[in-house]
Amino acid sequence: MSVDYSKYLRMDKLPLYWCPGCGNGTVLKALLTAIDELGWENNDIAMVSGIGCSARGPGYVNFHTFHTLHGRAVPAATAIKMCHPDMHVVVFSGDGDMTAIGGNHFIHACRRNIDITLIIVDNWIYGMTGGQYSPLTPTGTKASTMPRGNIDPTFDVVELAKGAGATFVARGSVAEPVILKNYIKKALEHKGTSVVDALSNCHIQWGRRNKFGDPVKLVDYIKSVTISQAKAAKLSKEELEGKYITGIFVDDSTKKEYTQSYKELIEKAQAKA
Amino acid sequence: MSNVEIVNGNELVAEAAIAAGCRFYAGYPITPSSEIPEHLSKRMPEVGGVFMQFEDEIASVIAAIGASYAGYKSMTATSGPGLSLKQEGLGLACMMELPLVVVDVMRGGPSTGLPTRVSQADYMQARWGTHGDHMIIALAPSTLIETYTETIRAFNLAEKYRTPVLLLTDAVLAHLHGRVEIPDISNFEIIERTQPTVPPEEFYPYDVERFGMVPPLPNKENWRKFKFHMTGLNKDKTGFPTVDSKKVEEDEERMINKIMHNIKDIESFEYYMVDDADLLVIAYGTNATAARVAIDEARAKGIKVGMFRPITVWPFPETQVYDLSKKFKKIIVSEINLGQMLYEVQRAVKGNSEIFTVLLAAGVPIRPQQILEKIEEVSK
Numbered sequence: 001m002s003v004d005y006s007k008y009l010r011m012d013k014l015p016l017y018w019c020p021g022c023g024n025g026t027v028l029k030a031l032l033t034a035i036d037e038l039g040w041e042n043n044d045i046a047m048v049s050g051i052g053c054s055a056r057g058p059g060y061v062n063f064h065t066f067h068t069l070h071g072r073a074v075p076a077a078t079a080i081k082m083c084h085p086d087m088h089v090v091v092f093s094g095d096g097d098m099t100a101i102g103g104n105h106f107i108h109a110c111r112r113n114i115d116i117t118l119i120i121v122d123n124w125i126y127g128m129t130g131g132q133y134s135p136l137t138p139t140g141t142k143a144s145t146m147p148r149g150n151i152d153p154t155f156d157v158v159e160l161a162k163g164a165g166a167t168f169v170a171r172g173s174v175a176e177p178v179i180l181k182n183y184i185k186k187a188l189e190h191k192g193t194s195v196v197d198a199l200s201n202c203h204i205q206w207g208r209r210n211k212f213g214d215p216v217k218l219v220d221y222i223k224s225v226t227i228s229q230a231k232a233a234k235l236s237k238e239e240l241e242g243k244y245i246t247g248i249f250v251d252d253s254t255k256k257e258y259t260q261s262y263k264e265l266i267e268k269a270q271a272k273a
Numbered sequence: 274m275s276n277v278e279i280v281n282g283n284e285l286v287a288e289a290a291i292a293a294g295c296r297f298y299a300g301y302p303i304t305p306s307s308e309i310p311e312h313l314s315k316r317m318p319e320v321g322g323v324f325m326q327f328e329d330e331i332a333s334v335i336a337a338i339g340a341s342y343a344g345y346k347s348m349t350a351t352s353g354p355g356l357s358l359k360q361e362g363l364g365l366a367c368m369m370e371l372p373l374v375v376v377d378v379m380r381g382g383p384s385t386g387l388p389t390r391v392s393q394a395d396y397m398q399a400r401w402g403t404h405g406d407h408m409i410i411a412l413a414p415s416t417l418i419e420t421y422t423e424t425i426r427a428f429n430l431a432e433k434y435r436t437p438v439l440l441l442t443d444a445v446l447a448h449l450h451g452r453v454e455i456p457d458i459s460n461f462e463i464i465e466r467t468q469p470t471v472p473p474e475e476f477y478p479y480d481v482e483r484f485g486m487v488p489p490l491p492n493k494e495n496w497r498k499f500k501f502h503m504t505g506l507n508k509d510k511t512g513f514p515t516v517d518s519k520k521v522e523e524d525e526e527r528m529i530n531k532i533m534h535n536i537k538d539i540e541s542f543e544y545y546m547v548d549d550a551d552l553l554v555i556a557y558g559t560n561a562t563a564a565r566v567a568i569d570e571a572r573a574k575g576i577k578v579g580m581f582r583p584i585t586v587w588p589f590p591e592t593q594v595y596d597l598s599k600k601f602k603k604i605i606v607s608e609i610n611l612g613q614m615l616y617e618v619q620r621a622v623k624g625n626s627e628i629f630t631v632l633l634a635a636g637v638p639i640r641p642q643q644i645l646e647k648i649e650e651v652s653k
Contacts, residue, residue, distance in 0.1 A: 083493060084496070
């Protein structure tokens with residue numbers, strides 16, 4: 001079934017600001033396809049971002065869109081959800097935005113379990129500012145501020161989100177866009193904080209420094225370093241070194257969602273008043 | 274609240290916010306502002322509003338801005354160090370032109386300074402703390418009742434001009450307990466943001482060509498119908514980024530002019546015993562209360578001294594101060610810092626008046642006696 005993307009895109013804002021072949025487009029398409037399959041109306045969706053290449057995503061979609069400060073998408077999204085609890089609220093931001101400057105907001109949203117979906121376009125680099133390393137830049141690879149190779153260890157975003165209390169956590173990649181779309185769809189449907197780590201290609205800022213200046217080569221490389229949960233289960237820790245396990249890691253509907261808790265708080269306060 | 278209450282300044286801010294229609298509060302604990310969130314954590318759910326304590330000061334101001342985007346009247350409260358952290362957010366609200374009230378209960382600084390003690394040392398931070406050209410409105414109440422009424426005015430100005438408004442109180446005013454007759458809210462004009470009259474597909478958040486300097490913005494009831502984009506980047510009328518230098522220049526100037534061209538509506542000040550005076554004191558906020566006592570005592574001694582008290586402290590009332598400089602050869606500036614409004618007074622008098630000061634940054638209020646001594650010394 002083909003999707004009429006013009007229903008969701010602000011067609012007058014095209015062409016995209018992103019470099020040709022950028023993974024942001026693939027992740028955005030996965031999101032819009034998931035929304036189409038869910039049959040959600042544009043007026044019921046708010047899309048919020050911080051700063052960075054992927055943070056320009058909301059500008060292209062015909063939803064309520066809010067392009068905030070670097071790292072600050074999550075508190076803005078939290079507020080919008082609290083003000084309009086029946087809205088669908090999505091954050092679309094990069095790895096630097098979400099896990100470095102916005103890292104505190106990220107873990108606290110997971111802890112609260114507020115019903116927002118956090119999509120991390122995880123391309124291992126700060127693209128817009130010129131290829132500096134982020135907390136998700138693979139150790140040993142080059143960045144404009146790590147010209148001799150990155151000495152920083154990385155976060156495992158999946159473990160971080162799990163530890164912080166997110167009730168839906170998945171990882172997919174632009175190398176398998178249909179599977180990524182399915183994860184995003186499940187995340188959107190989930191009532192609680194949902195996190196999707198979407199491995200994506202920045203062949204310009206990360207790729208060119210690491211012999212993957214061609215987008216197809218980089219997407220193939222991403223595919224080669226990802227492995228499904230089922231296959232990963234059969235491998236040793238050593239064999240999994242440097243691999244990104246994909247799949248749905250948490251899908252828990254038992255924990256109370258935050259706007260529901262707040263609604264009950266209001267009822268309690270008003271009954272007493 | 275019943276009509277007469279024993280309350281402190283922080284509780285009055287909280288209660289006035291609710292009376293003004295604020296239904297979203299986000300904050301982070303910081304002394305000496307704590308009674309504001311404590312009171313609102315109780316009251317907000319009662320009126321169906323949102324109270325949230327966030328993980329930090331930055332998240333709080335951004336959440337309040339997000340709520341304002343979503344149509345809510347919103348507020349955050351903090352003190353000096355927290356205001357420093359909120360400054361980037363303050364600029365975002367300026368650029369997005371979103372109504373927002375930020376309460377700053379001033380304490381000593383720099384840095385952690387004197388958390389429980391009074392100061393007026395955020396006077397310049399309020400004006401120039403965020404980067405970039407911008408205009409800001411800041412109000413400095415001087416008494417408990419004014420803390421209530423100026424909070425309401427802060428919300429009204431924020432909504433009317435689509436701008437952040439700072440309410441500058443301080444540790445003394447925040448924790449001063451007194452009997453206050455809470456005004457009947459029906460006696461106040463409560464201003465709401467102008468609502469769009471166009472169909473949603475024709476709505477732009479900055480449509481100044483059609484709707485003037487402060488265009489309509491959906492409130493919480495209408496918000497859902499109007500899908501629009503906002504960004505911290507320089508924007509055109511549609512809300513989308515632009516680097517067109519002509520559009521940027523026009524927009525930057527308009528954001529300042531929407532306040533400066535309406536200054537008559539925004540300014541607020543008090544002249545106290547100025548008419549027959551030949552010496553003038555300029556003071557604001559808590560410190561103006563000490564100055565008033567000093568003036569009364571000086572008058573009892575036969576010294577003709579008066580006070581000019583800015584209530585809207587930003588934009589600075591430079592026209593009024595310039596006019597006063599033509600009459601007063603000597604002006605005493607007093608503030609609980611080492612001289613911040615002083616710069617504005619020096620600029621505004623254009624050399625007409627000789628300036629004297631009573632300044633103090635010691636974590637304690639300036640005593641009326643200190644101001645009186647300066648009055649006596651200068652009037653000799």
